[in-house]
């Protein structure tokens with residue numbers, strides 16, 4: 204030993220002290236970092252360069268032991284192990300090493316070897332966890348002169364409990380797959396491959412309806428098998444799979460070959476959410492030293508109860524040649540998953556325990572690094588990539604030569620089960636133009652319908668798209684088109700844009716084609732939308748109309764204008780007449796601002812509609828309304844009267860109306876809470892220039908109404924707008 208000379212064993216307390224004088228406190232390797240944390244690791248360490256071992260005798264002895272270890276660890280014949288000396292560790296009383304995994308410093312590292320040198324000590328037991336099983340290796344009384352060798356797989360969690368007396372001295376070695384290893388897993392048994400093939404065939408054949416965003420039952424696209432051991436980006440490769448993983452993957456690769464599947468290795472990031480019960484005494488999860496009086500373990504103690512949620516993400520894909528692959532969906536669905544070793548048996552790399560949270564109970568989040576063998580029928584690659592990039596998929600399909608219709612059909616069919624979700628997530632308008640273009644090449648009407656489903660009527664935004672639509676209607680007929688538009692106009696979410704603005708252009712394109720099916724569709728669309736717009740107007744009429752607010756009912760009036768414009772574009776005189784009649788009929792009930800807004804929008808909507816409306820009875824009605832506003836004398840500066848119809852039917856309406864129409868500016872009105880609230884609501888809805896507050900005094904409290912001077916400014920602004928509107932309207936032709 205550099206600095207102190209030769210050591211004899213069993214180690215004497217004097218030599219132990221000397222050893223300690225040349226040692227340094229151990230750092231602790233946590234994945235990529237090296238930390239000094241005496242609460243995790245508290246030992247003395249001596250670097251390999253300072254230690255010289257009597258190689259002549261030790262080398263053959265170690266080689267013999269390595270052969271035994273190789274067999275015991277389950278490495279097959281032909282797979283030799285090399286031991287690389289790592290360090291010498293010295294544990295004095297109280298020193299320990301908390302549960303950890305050794306960082307795999309090279310891809311070839313398969314296990315750790317601990318050689319315990321002869322010395323007297325108690326405590327310091329080594330606990331190793333593998334596949335949910337824990338083994339404790341204790342120093343026995345008579346072992347003072349023994350050399351003990353302990354080896355465990357590199358991904359095992361292990362720990363050393365505090366030494367109680369004496370000193371514990373250990374040499375640690377990294378066990379590597381030997382450079383001369385000729386090991387290749389034996390060819391898998393035919394019976395096994397037969398059985399697995401059947402299971403995989405069934406997996407890829409049975410349609411399920413279980414996936415997010417899926418609209419029709421389809422078999423899982425992939426089979427994802429989680430491996431037993433843990434791997435890092437560096438250590439994951441086809442040639443370096445550990446033990447059982449190597450055998451299993453060899454069998455699965457044989458299956459993949461038989462079923463014409465492609466196969467991959469990938470890293471799997473697993474997150475689990477468990478409910479748990481906190482342990483207050485007794486039962487504990489996690490590591491506790493076997494000796495009860497030793498309480499060095501301060502981790503949370505809990506018992507897992509139910510697995511509530513699992514999400515698995517795959518990344519770092521390697522194809523069968525070991526090349527990187529991208530563009531495959533990362534999330535693994537439960538229907539794709541297979542595993543032999545549950546995560547519970549592994550050590551999570553991160554875990555978060557939420558103690559008692561009132562109603563929520565206790566939960567633990569756990570994250571694991573795992574790896575997976577993934578396979579899928581070669582023909583599924585397209586559908587899988589399309590899930591990540593539907594834009595790419597549509598471009599690929601458009602690039603197919605027109606002669607390859609069967610290829611197009613089969614690829615489109617593969618995309619359909621999830622298409623509504625996949626394509627529905629795209630925003631880009633150009634994507635939808637391509638989608639529509641491609642649909643003209645689809646023969647089957649049902650496929651074409653499902654393919655176009657995500658588009659939505661509001662996206663028919665340019666001439667080329669409308670022309671494609673004409674082609675489709677001609678090909679599949681009006682019935683098909685009506686079904687499509689019924690779906691397209693459903694507005695899946697509240698923020699889906701309205702499609703009525705595009706109706707006029709669409710009707711025009713349909714009618715210009717002169718195809719009977721297209722004309723029939725235009726008529727149907729128009730009548731349907733006209734009805735919807737009328738209903739919307741009737742609904743608005745039932746509501747309290749705002750005072751002198753030209754934009755108060757902009758939505759229903761704009762909708763009606765779109766419909767009238769579409770009817771004009773399609774020269775649909777029936778629809779035009781019907782809508783005009785409806786409006787004239789309703790005009791008595793429409794407040795002047797509403798009516799004027801409607802006319803303004805209609806005249807501005809399109810030249811064709813303007814031409815239709817000029818001189819119409821509607822135009823005359825509008826001119827009368829304008830004149831009525833403009834001819835009325837301006838409000839006198841002390842005139843506080845407000846005339847405005849109130850929609851409500853409550854008993855207080857009378858009093859309120861009387862106050863509004865009176866020259867009075869104020870009203871203090873004791874009212875119970877319910878009636879006060881109702882009146883607040885009525886005044887707000889009517890947008891009246893009246894301040895309304897509650898004086899929190901007396902019983903009942905007092906509703907205070909105060910007419911506001913904005914009465915005068917708002918009225919002036921309104922008259923100015925009406926004036927501008929009058930000059931923008933075409934002159935009424937002389938009768």
Ligand SMILES: O=C(O)CCC(=O)C(=O)O
Pocket residue numbers: 292300305317329361363373375
């Ligand atoms: O001292 C031991 O037995 C184990 C040491 C160890 O786990 C390590 O060095 O990583």
Ligand SMILES: [Fe+2]
Pocket residue numbers: 303304305315361
């Ligand atoms: Fe270790």
